Amino acid sequence: MRGLWKLTWIEIKIFLREPLGAFGTIAFPVLVFLVWGRMANPKMVTTPANASGFIRVGLPVLASLLIAVSSVLSLVTIISIYREGGILKRLRATPLRPQTILTAHVIVKLMLTALTLALLVIAGKRYYPVGVQVPFFAFTMALLISTWSILSIGFVIASIVPTARFAQPIGAIILYPMIALSGLFVPLDSLPPALHAVARVLPLTYAVSLLEGIWSGDRWLAHLGDVAALVVVFVVCTALSTKVFRWE
Amino acid sequence: MAPIIQVSGVRKTYGSMVAVDEVSFEVNEGEIFGLIGPNGAGKTTTMECVEGLRTPDRGTISVLGLNPFHDVYKLQNRIGVQLQQAQLQKRIKVWEAVDLWASLYQKKTVDGERLLEQLGLIEKRNAWFMTLSGGQKQRLFIALALISDPEVVFLDELTTGLDPQSRHTIWDLVRGIRDRGKTVFLTTHLMEEAERLCDRVAIIEHGRIIDIDRPESLVKRHCPERTVVLATDGLDAREHFRVIPGVEEVICNNSQVTIRGRGDDLVTEVIRCLSENQIRVTDFRTVLPSLEDVFLKLTGRSIRD
Numbered sequence: 001m002r003g004l005w006k007l008t009w010i011e012i013k014i015f016l017r018e019p020l021g022a023f024g025t026i027a028f029p030v031l032v033f034l035v036w037g038r039m040a041n042p043k044m045v046t047t048p049a050n051a052s053g054f055i056r057v058g059l060p061v062l063a064s065l066l067i068a069v070s071s072v073l074s075l076v077t078i079i080s081i082y083r084e085g086g087i088l089k090r091l092r093a094t095p096l097r098p099q100t101i102l103t104a105h106v107i108v109k110l111m112l113t114a115l116t117l118a119l120l121v122i123a124g125k126r127y128y129p130v131g132v133q134v135p136f137f138a139f140t141m142a143l144l145i146s147t148w149s150i151l152s153i154g155f156v157i158a159s160i161v162p163t164a165r166f167a168q169p170i171g172a173i174i175l176y177p178m179i180a181l182s183g184l185f186v187p188l189d190s191l192p193p194a195l196h197a198v199a200r201v202l203p204l205t206y207a208v209s210l211l212e213g214i215w216s217g218d219r220w221l222a223h224l225g226d227v228a229a230l231v232v233v234f235v236v237c238t239a240l241s242t243k244v245f246r247w248e
Numbered sequence: 249m250a251p252i253i254q255v256s257g258v259r260k261t262y263g264s265m266v267a268v269d270e271v272s273f274e275v276n277e278g279e280i281f282g283l284i285g286p287n288g289a290g291k292t293t294t295m296e297c298v299e300g301l302r303t304p305d306r307g308t309i310s311v312l313g314l315n316p317f318h319d320v321y322k323l324q325n326r327i328g329v330q331l332q333q334a335q336l337q338k339r340i341k342v343w344e345a346v347d348l349w350a351s352l353y354q355k356k357t358v359d360g361e362r363l364l365e366q367l368g369l370i371e372k373r374n375a376w377f378m379t380l381s382g383g384q385k386q387r388l389f390i391a392l393a394l395i396s397d398p399e400v401v402f403l404d405e406l407t408t409g410l411d412p413q414s415r416h417t418i419w420d421l422v423r424g425i426r427d428r429g430k431t432v433f434l435t436t437h438l439m440e441e442a443e444r445l446c447d448r449v450a451i452i453e454h455g456r457i458i459d460i461d462r463p464e465s466l467v468k469r470h471c472p473e474r475t476v477v478l479a480t481d482g483l484d485a486r487e488h489f490r491v492i493p494g495v496e497e498v499i500c501n502n503s504q505v506t507i508r509g510r511g512d513d514l515v516t517e518v519i520r521c522l523s524e525n526q527i528r529v530t531d532f533r534t535v536l537p538s539l540e541d542v543f544l545k546l547t548g549r550s551i552r553d
Contacts, residue, residue, distance in 0.1 A: 003352045010337075010344050017339040017376075085335035093301060093329040094352045095321050 003096055007104040015108060025070045026116045030123050033063035060124070061211045062184055064139075065204070067116045068147040069179065071109040072154035073171045078105065079158035080167040089248045098247070106151055113147045114140060134215060142214040142223075146207035149230035150175070152237035153203065159244040178204040184212075203233040250313075252277050252400055252431045253298060258307030260293050267293040268455040271307070275400075280422065280432040282446035284439065284539070290455040291435035292332055295404055298433070299329055312399060325354055328398035330389045332405045332435075338378040342369060342388055345377065346395060353396040363391050367421070383414040390421065401425055403434040407441060419445055439539040449539070453547050463539050470545050471537035474514040476507045478522075479531035488525050492517045503530075 016022050036059060082088045091101050117140055157174055161167045181195060182204040188196060199205050210226035220227075251274035258271040268290035275281040283291045296302040298309055300316030300323050309316050314323045336345055346360040364370045367387040372380060380388065386406065393401055403422065407415040422445055426432055436442050442449050443463045450460040459466060481503055489498045494517065495509040507518060515534055522529060544550055 002354070003348065006348050006351045010340060010348055013344070014337050014339045082337075086331065086333060087335050087337060089301070090331055090334040090336065093299060093324065093331060094349065095324040095354070096352055097321065 001097070001100050001103070004100050004104055004107075007096070007100065008107045011104055011108045012111070015112070025074050025112060026119065028070060029063050029066040029116055030119050032066055033059065033120055034123055036062075057212050057215055058184055060120075060134075060215055061208060062179075063120055064117060064143050064211055065146075065179055065182070065184070065207065067113050067120070068143065068150050068207070069175050071113050071116075071147055072150045072175065073168055074112075075105055075109050075151060075154045076158045076161065076171040077164065077167045079155070080161050080164040083158075083246065083248060084164045086248065092247055102155070106148070109151060110144055110147060113143060117143055135217060138214050138220070139211070142210050145227060145230055146210060149203060149234045149237075150207065152234045152241070155241040155245065156237050159241050159246060175204075178202045181205065182208040184208050203230060206230055206233075249277060251275055252312060253281075253433060254308075254310045255294070255298060256308050258294065258297055258304045258309060260290075260297060260302065260304045266455055268297075268304075268452075271452070271455070271457055273450050273457060273460055275431060275433050276448075277431055278426065278429055279447040280426050280434065280445055282442045282449040283433070283435045283452055284437065284442045284446075284449050284543075285452040286437055289452045291437075291452060292404055293455075294452070295402060295433065295435055299327065299402055300324065325396070326399050328393035328396055328401045330393040330401075330403045330406060332408070334389060336377045336388075339376045341374055341376060342380070343373040345388065346391055349392045349395045355396065357395050358397045360391075360395060363394060367391050368417070383410050386410060387414075387418070390418065394425070398430065400431045400433060403432065405435055405437070407436070407438065415441070439543060443539045451543060451546060458546050466539065466542050467537050468512075470542045472510040473537060474509055474511065475535040476515060476518045477531075477533050477535060478505050478507075478518075478529045479503045480505060480527055480529045482527045485525070485527045488521050488527065489518070492521050 079088075082091075088101065092098060121136060153175070154171065157171050158167065161170050181191070181199040181202055183199060188199055188205070191199060206226040206229035210223045210230070213223045213226070214220075253273075253275035255274070256272045259269045260267045271290070271294055273281075273283075283294060285291055293302065297304045298311060298316060300311075300320035303317050311323055312326055314326075316323050340348075342364065343360070346364065350357040350360055361370070361373075364373055367390060369384060369387055369391065372384055377385070377388070386409075390403070390406065393403065406422070407418050410418065419441070422432055422434070426447075434446070436445075446463060448460065448462050449466065451458045451466070459470070461469070486498050486500055486505060489495060489505065489507050492507070492509070492514070494511040494514045495507055497506075497508040499506040499508075507514075521527075540550070
């Protein structure tokens, strides 16, 4: 893992130099959170106790999930741009291990996720007092585990996208429907059986279950199944992408 | 002394396309070895197999006693690589790239600042990669190939797209690498570059190596013709020229006479003939065949086609 920290640090600096990249990934979920929160319940600032279930649990989870997904989309785009430009190949023609290159990107994205979540919490405290005790540390961990798992899906997507131009749209087409079916908007049990079956195998369903549970104060023990599912997704996707990943 | 690089019977296909076949050559310590041929001849494929970036379908490769496929990290630690058409992150700064590269090797690296200075990049050390000109990018890639003070340096089409002045600067630099005892393996489709820079060259076309030798030996072997062009007003001179040993053809065009023949002694014989017959000449030059001519002769086409 020689060079990992230097590469990670350089990738962070490069990311921050990217004007739209930083804005899109960090600011977008926070904006969604604030705008949607105000639209959904303009009075909740004064009466947090009356806030609907979606506002109390669903919205923070949605915003967090958007953080994870935009991190992953940004990873997919960066990897495909790096591949197309020969940057991955150039990095490989050094003693750098391939896994070091990819780990650096995962670390950058996880840090980004944590940073955006922190901004979200600050924004929420300032303008949006949900008024419940939230286990922030546990929630951050849950979000990082979810992001880490979805990132592995990102690597599979990055392996199959033909060119960098298609990276973002293809990633979005795969990931956003997963959010729709994740049980966040419509309870899983009220889905038609076919969709229910699909939702059962989608990794975001388990991420949502974990995030909602931890946000509402559940213990980790109650969500071991979700964590296990996310780990399985990671293992399967990592194995898959080591087979199909293209460096050039 | 065992060769630094040994390539034997290498074949590499992409689908049904055979990129290189039966490629064998050796590179000795301390020499500049060039793989020359037109675009698409298999130069880059061959070089990337030697660098461990591609796996040949058949054949064996040994670099510094290592197998590039199995010992790729050990190998990368000892070689420096410049790839054709490579890019870096658009917004990485020049010094960051050099600093990152320097941190990757498990050995003492050269002073990055000094290297940038030698390559004329020191004023650009804080510039983003995307703002560099083609020549500056190329020089940065050479810096990255040299930062680890490697035992073997691989340079793939290193001066393509550069202006003549940058080209000469880079040639001097490559000679400097050799003079410090390093081995250089390069590819080029520029015959002039090969002729000026390489101690030995391998000519490759359609994925096969046609011949390997020192540039001057290749010229001697494949293009023994010599040509002398001179200007004289002496009308009977041409009859003297025709009887010079080795002369095959004498062409007169007004006062200009072109004498073609073969053998290293042709020029000496022409000069002797001029002095013995007291022929007054107002111009005298020799035209020697070059690698370009060798290539034309061996492949039946110009390398620029």
